[in-house]
Amino acid sequence: MRLPHHPQALAALRAPSAREPLRLLVSGCLAGRPCGVNGSDYGLGAPLATLLALPAVSVAAFCPEEQALGTPRTMPDIHGGDGHDVLDGRARVLDEHGRDLTERMIAGAKAMLEVALAHRAELALLTDMSAACGSQVVSAGCRLVAERRFTPSVGVATALLLRNGIPVLSQRDHRSLDRLRALLDPEHQPDAALRDYHETEWYLATFAPRAPGA
Numbered sequence: 001m002r003l004p005h006h007p008q009a010l011a012a013l014r015a016p017s018a019r020e021p022l023r024l025l026v027s028g029c030l031a032g033r034p035c036g037v038n039g040s041d042y043g044l045g046a047p048l049a050t051l052l053a054l055p056a057v058s059v060a061a062f063c064p065e066e067q068a069l070g071t072p073r074t075m076p077d078i079h080g081g082d083g084h085d086v087l088d089g090r091a092r093v094l095d096e097h098g099r100d101l102t103e104r105m106i107a108g109a110k111a112m113l114e115v116a117l118a119h120r121a122e123l124a125l126l127t128d129m130s131a132a133c134g135s136q137v138v139s140a141g142c143r144l145v146a147e148r149r150f151t152p153s154v155g156v157a158t159a160l161l162l163r164n165g166i167p168v169l170s171q172r173d174h175r176s177l178d179r180l181r182a183l184l185d186p187e188h189q190p191d192a193a194l195r196d197y198h199e200t201e202w203y204l205a206t207f208a209p210r211a212p213g214a
């Protein structure tokens with residue numbers, strides 16, 4: 001299940017409250033932790049700070065790469081497939097120097113799943129494009145090249161969460177995030193003009209021959 005392509009997963013969420021908040025698993029960098037490869041949060045924490053601070057949400061933040069590789073670290077990317085392929089032994093995770101990080105990335109994914117299960121996470125909000133947390137798109141091979149390529153799929157930790165029944169949302173899924181905010185804050189008015197990542201011009205132009213449902 002991949003939430004942007006399965007909107008019923010968002011519709012199926014219960015109505016949370018301050019007494020019974022929505023249990024949300026969040027990528028560490030989205031929660032403002034300086035756990036990125038360069039020791040920053042990539043500037044991702046600030047835009048989501050008000051959402052994650054709402055009383056009707058309970059956040060468990062975790063970085064699978066920091067757990068597995070430390071911070072700062074080299075840049076992991078998936079070669080030969082997506083996160084599911086890595087879990088199934090059909091693809092590898094290499095850094096920009098060609099070092100094989102596959103087993104440590106799988107260990108980081110398992111650690112993230114443990115955090116999710118301990119928190120009884122009902123939903124995960126994960127950082128797109130990451131080899132671990134990628135939630136709509138991941139790099140096809142090393143991203144530190146002149147012509148970066150992309151795969152319309154998920155990272156290693158995301159794949160493991162999905163396999164364990166936890167729906168996933170990307171920070172780029174603005175329509176779904178807006179609906180989530182309305183669920184958490186009854187005074188919020190949803191914006192019908194917002195789009196999820198797979199509905200954007202860039203996504204449709206990049207993956208047109210392979211777009212879901214095509």
Ligand code: SF4
Nearest residue numbers: 028029063127130133
């Ligand atoms: S592994 Fe996930 S949580 Fe950690 S920096 Fe990358 S995207 Fe953020």
